[in-house]
Amino acid sequence: MKLKSIAKKIGVLGSACTLALASLTASAQEEDTIKVGVLHSLSGTMAISETTLKDTMLMLIEEQNKKGGLLGKKLEPVVVDPASNWPLFAEKTRELLSQEKVDAIFGCWTSVSRKSVLPVVEELNGLLFYPVQYEGEESSRNVFYTGAAPNQQAIPAVDYLMNEMDVKRWVLAGTDYVYPRTTNKILEAYLKSKGVAEADIMINYTPFGHSDWQNIVADIKRFGSQGKKTAVVSTINGDANVPFYRELGNQGLSAEDIPVVAFSVGEEELSGIDTKPLVGHMAAWNYFMSVDTDVNSAFIDKWLEFIGDEKRVTNDPMEAHYIGFNMWVKAVEKAGTTDADAVIDAIVGVKVPNLTGGTSEMLPNHHITKPVLIGEIQEDGQFLTVWETDGLVPGDAWSDYLEGSKDLKSDWPGLKCGNYNTKTKKCVGATE
Amino acid sequence: MIVTTTMERLQVLMRLCSALAIATLVALSTPVLAQSEPASATFEQLVNEVAQGSLSKRVDTVAAIAALKHERSADILQALQDGNLKVTRDDSERVVIETADNQILDAQTSEPITGTDLGRLKRIPIHNKLRSQLHTLLAQLNLSHPNDEVRLSAVTRLITDGGDEQTATLLNELKSDEQNSRVREAMDTAIALYQLESENATERLAAVKQLRGSLIPEVRGPLQERADYDSDKDVRIEAQRALDSIEGRLKMFRLGENVFFGLSLGSVFLLSAIGLAITFGVMGVINMAHGELMMIGAYTTWVIQQVFPNQIEYSLFMAIPAAFVVAGLVGIAIERGVIQFLYGRPLETLLATFGISLILQQAARSIFSPLNRAVSLPEWMSGSLQINPAFSITFNRLYILLFGLMVFFALLAILKKTSLGLKVRAVSQNRPMARAVGVRASWVDALTFGLGSGIAGIAGVALSQLTNVGPNLGQAYIIDSFMVVVFGGVGNLWGTLVGAMGLGIVNKFLEPYAGAVLAKVLILVLLILFIQKKPKGLFPQKGRAAAD
Numbered sequence: 001m002k003l004k005s006i007a008k009k010i011g012v013l014g015s016a017c018t019l020a021l022a023s024l025t026a027s028a029q030e031e032d033t034i035k036v037g038v039l040h041s042l043s044g045t046m047a048i049s050e051t052t053l054k055d056t057m058l059m060l061i062e063e064q065n066k067k068g069g070l071l072g073k074k075l076e077p078v079v080v081d082p083a084s085n086w087p088l089f090a091e092k093t094r095e096l097l098s099q100e101k102v103d104a105i106f107g108c109w110t111s112v113s114r115k116s117v118l119p120v121v122e123e124l125n126g127l128l129f130y131p132v133q134y135e136g137e138e139s140s141r142n143v144f145y146t147g148a149a150p151n152q153q154a155i156p157a158v159d160y161l162m163n164e165m166d167v168k169r170w171v172l173a174g175t176d177y178v179y180p181r182t183t184n185k186i187l188e189a190y191l192k193s194k195g196v197a198e199a200d201i202m203i204n205y206t207p208f209g210h211s212d213w214q215n216i217v218a219d220i221k222r223f224g225s226q227g228k229k230t231a232v233v234s235t236i237n238g239d240a241n242v243p244f245y246r247e248l249g250n251q252g253l254s255a256e257d258i259p260v261v262a263f264s265v266g267e268e269e270l271s272g273i274d275t276k277p278l279v280g281h282m283a284a285w286n287y288f289m290s291v292d293t294d295v296n297s298a299f300i301d302k303w304l305e306f307i308g309d310e311k312r313v314t315n316d317p318m319e320a321h322y323i324g325f326n327m328w329v330k331a332v333e334k335a336g337t338t339d340a341d342a343v344i345d346a347i348v349g350v351k352v353p354n355l356t357g358g359t360s361e362m363l364p365n366h367h368i369t370k371p372v373l374i375g376e377i378q379e380d381g382q383f384l385t386v387w388e389t390d391g392l393v394p395g396d397a398w399s400d401y402l403e404g405s406k407d408l409k410s411d412w413p414g415l416k417c418g419n420y421n422t423k424t425k426k427c428v429g430a431t432e
Numbered sequence: 433m434i435v436t437t438t439m440e441r442l443q444v445l446m447r448l449c450s451a452l453a454i455a456t457l458v459a460l461s462t463p464v465l466a467q468s469e470p471a472s473a474t475f476e477q478l479v480n481e482v483a484q485g486s487l488s489k490r491v492d493t494v495a496a497i498a499a500l501k502h503e504r505s506a507d508i509l510q511a512l513q514d515g516n517l518k519v520t521r522d523d524s525e526r527v528v529i530e531t532a533d534n535q536i537l538d539a540q541t542s543e544p545i546t547g548t549d550l551g552r553l554k555r556i557p558i559h560n561k562l563r564s565q566l567h568t569l570l571a572q573l574n575l576s577h578p579n580d581e582v583r584l585s586a587v588t589r590l591i592t593d594g595g596d597e598q599t600a601t602l603l604n605e606l607k608s609d610e611q612n613s614r615v616r617e618a619m620d621t622a623i624a625l626y627q628l629e630s631e632n633a634t635e636r637l638a639a640v641k642q643l644r645g646s647l648i649p650e651v652r653g654p655l656q657e658r659a660d661y662d663s664d665k666d667v668r669i670e671a672q673r674a675l676d677s678i679e680g681r682l683k684m685f686r687l688g689e690n691v692f693f694g695l696s697l698g699s700v701f702l703l704s705a706i707g708l709a710i711t712f713g714v715m716g717v718i719n720m721a722h723g724e725l726m727m728i729g730a731y732t733t734w735v736i737q738q739v740f741p742n743q744i745e746y747s748l749f750m751a752i753p754a755a756f757v758v759a760g761l762v763g764i765a766i767e768r769g770v771i772q773f774l775y776g777r778p779l780e781t782l783l784a785t786f787g788i789s790l791i792l793q794q795a796a797r798s799i800f801s802p803l804n805r806a807v808s809l810p811e812w813m814s815g816s817l818q819i820n821p822a823f824s825i826t827f828n829r830l831y832i833l834l835f836g837l838m839v840f841f842a843l844l845a846i847l848k849k850t851s852l853g854l855k856v857r858a859v860s861q862n863r864p865m866a867r868a869v870g871v872r873a874s875w876v877d878a879l880t881f882g883l884g885s886g887i888a889g890i891a892g893v894a895l896s897q898l899t900n901v902g903p904n905l906g907q908a909y910i911i912d913s914f915m916v917v918v919f920g921g922v923g924n925l926w927g928t929l930v931g932a933m934g935l936g937i938v939n940k941f942l943e944p945y946a947g948a949v950l951a952k953v954l955i956l957v958l959l960i961l962f963i964q965k966k967p968k969g970l971f972p973q974k975g976r977a978a979a980d
Contacts, residue, residue, distance in 0.1 A: 043794060047797060165561075205948070212693075214696060214829065215940055225650070225652075226652070239804070243899045251816060251826060252815070269804075272902070273806055274806050376559050386561075
């Protein structure tokens with residue numbers, strides 16, 4: 001009984017709060033603001049990665065407002081918390097687009113959250129800027145992919161290992177979900193196209209948060225002790241990495257014997273790890289905090305000042321948001337309006353500086369051009385760039401190494417289609 | 433440990449070297465000095481160049497330093513590899529060596545630099561290519577190093593790199609003077625590996641015989657090649673025989689390795705389940721917040737390391753009692769605040785404790801940030817006990833296994849030998865009767881729950897050495913904990929021990945065949961089938977207590 005009445009009271013209080021808040025925001029947002037939705041989990045399992053991106057967005061919006069806003073109006077961030085709950089991502093997107101009437105959404109981290117948001121953004125004709133490296137095989141008219149596609153991260157990393165390190169045997173290790181599975185499928189096809197034998201590829205999947213790596217590492221050790229140079233290509237997701245690297249270190253596998261190149265381990269993840277056993281292992285990204293350019297050091301200074309903590313780091317998805325946000329701003333200025341259709345038309349071809357000293361461009365397939373960097377982990381948790389692509393690599397939505405996907409092409413301004421089949425000369429239609 | 437001792441020895445060596453250098457300077461006459469002038473000048477130039485240019489250019493510089501065979505080449509390369517070779521941040525870019533006791537030596541002369549302030553030093557970064565090159569070069573320079581361990585690792589490195597005729601001859605010469613049997617053995621292997629490629633069939637045959645039974649992984653590839661393609665039939669047969677004998681031994685060690693992996697996973701199960709065996713098993717409380725109590729223990733470890741940053745080696749010993757107290761107090765608070773009103777209503781308890789677990793998780797996010805915290809591993813927890821090249825036991829797993837058993841027996845002793853244990857058992861067996869003889873049941877409940885929670889905290893300390901310390905730590909272990917307690921038999925500590933170890937071993941034997949994902953599924957399916965057959969677990973409680 002008691003509990004019930006308490007619960008009731010909480011409910012009443014809660015709805016009162018929402019009402020009050022809603023009216024507050026309603027009064028604050030007069031006609032002269034442009035609303036920007038920030039859709040990142042602030043609680044639950046993904047909060048570890050996404051909270052930082054929310055802060056990045058707030059910083060970028062604040063910066064832009066200091067410069068006088070956009071089209072003479074102030075930008076107003078609308079932050080919601082989808083709480084690492086995939087269906088809630090869709091609900092919050094609907095809320096942002098139909099109630100808050102935001103002009104653009106910056107958000108999502110996991111592929112499954114993006115897939116959950118996708119139909120809503122397409123239905124309500126919104127704009128979503130997605131800042132994380134992902135498995136590709138997707139192109140939506142309403143989504144802009146500012147993270148790396150597989151050809152901007154995985155393929156160059158494998159090329160580096162193959163050409164510079166003479167790696168002959170490959171372990172593809174990943175967490176058991178869509179990004180590693182698709183990436184590994186692409187990599188396997190790519191390796192085979194380069195003449196790597198089936199027996200020289202070992203594929204291993206583990207559950208989320210896997211913490212007992214003893215026999216997998218022992219297997220890798222055995223696999224690597226056959227006289228050919230071996231490397232591990234890791235798509236192991238965030239949390240499982242710490243026990244994985246610890247086990248590698250403890251079983252005496254150094255980066256020299258069997259290097260691990262990871263696609264999900266960045267500065268932020270390293271800040272929660274004792275990095276001693278990781279020194280020399282690698283990561284492939286489009287940005288490292290250690291990159292020595294003026295724009296980057298300015299960005300880092302701003303970030304440290306904004307967040308008020310000298311120990312915080314910057315990472316690749318933050319740079320992706322930086323690029324995506326600036327592209328959106330430029331496109332809105334070019335179109336003279338925040339109307340979604342006008343911005344979608346205007347943004348293709350927009351060029352903005354990235355933090356590694358180059359200029360990234362939005363491509364007709366709604367992916368961007370980026371440099372690819374390979375870095376080795378140093379003792380201080382930063383990366384030492386050991387290799388980078390000569391120029392910028394254009395993001396490819398549909399992998400050239402997968403059956404059924406290599407004939408597809410995405411060209412929104414030209415073909416008005418995200419998956420045009422170049423063989424049948426037909427647009428396959430809505431993605432997924 | 434090994435690292436520090438080698439470091440110390442190195443320092444001693446370095447000091448000896450510098451003393452020697454000074455002595456020679458004083459003793460030798462000027463003309464001799466003048467003669468060695470051009471060589472040493474290049475050496476100094478090269479040392480300066482180590483800090484400059486692209487990484488690939490530095491590979492050449494390092495090779496040149498080694499090729500000089502300067503008396504200090506090895507020191508420089510070693511310092512570069514250990515990350516002790518540093519460069520000043522000012523324009524002079526002076527290259528110095530920073531020793532472990534914070535002494536700064538000039539890299540060119542190895543004289544200590546005192547008086548001048550060099551400002552903050554920058555470590556000269558190296559990448560894998562350089563690191564591996566340094567290893568090889570140092571191995572060649574260190575073949576006649578006075579220290580046995582250094583010599584052994586040098587020879588082992590040569591085995592990995594594969595030798596040429598020159599190294600084989602060199603090793604042959606060195607072998608005759610070699611005193612240490614392990615180093616000699618390694619040298620034999622290295623020479624035999626070289627001789628496998630010999631033109632002479634008898635030499636090849638001898639080499640194959642020499643390699644028979646060797647567990648060094650580098651041996652198998654070349655032997656397989658001999659067994660498959662050798663022109664001489666005897667060599668082929670002998671190589672195949674050698675391989676078979678190696679395979680046989682490897683299989684045995686692999687089995688041993690798997691058993692250890694299973695026991696080690698079991699010990700993690702045991703640690704996480706043992707607190708639950710008290711709260712759930714003995715008291716009958718379905719505590720969904722059990723995982724979060726482990727999380728609290730893990731965070732306590734981190735806090736201790738932050739408070740005593742210079743005592744990382746001992747931090748775990750401080751963290752164990754601290755985590756026990758902190759988690760125990762939180763547990764008592766949960767029991768007094770919520771659970772005591774819900775005894776006998778398992779469903780409500782489940783919901784309430786699940787709510788508490790969410791509150792605790794979010795509290796951790798708010799207090800410590802959603803990012804994981806980096807708990808350092810003490811030196812003695814890293815590395816592995818190398819029994820032979822094919823079989824090693826990692827120290828952290830070994831210690832956690834021992835620790836888990838210690839906690840288990842300590843708990844058993846508490847329950848069997850102390851008056852608190854007696855009261856706990858009395859209350860759990862028959863609450864009204866225990867109260868009738870004067871046991872304060874509610875007080876015992878609070879203490880029991882506190883004990884179970886405190887042990888969860890201790891488990892958290894152990895887990896902090898294996899996995900991430902973050903808000904989600906508890907969730908990863910809660911299912912496993914319940915699984916173990918239910919499998920072992922509710923209310924039976926021995927059942928928990930057998931259940932944990934059994935599940936660990938079964939898991940590790942399934943994993944190689946089924947993969948990690950499927951192994952987990954299989955275990956759960958097997959468990960469900962088992963519970964169908966024996967609903968009360970492996971060791972059901974007998975007698976009156978089992979009635980309810």
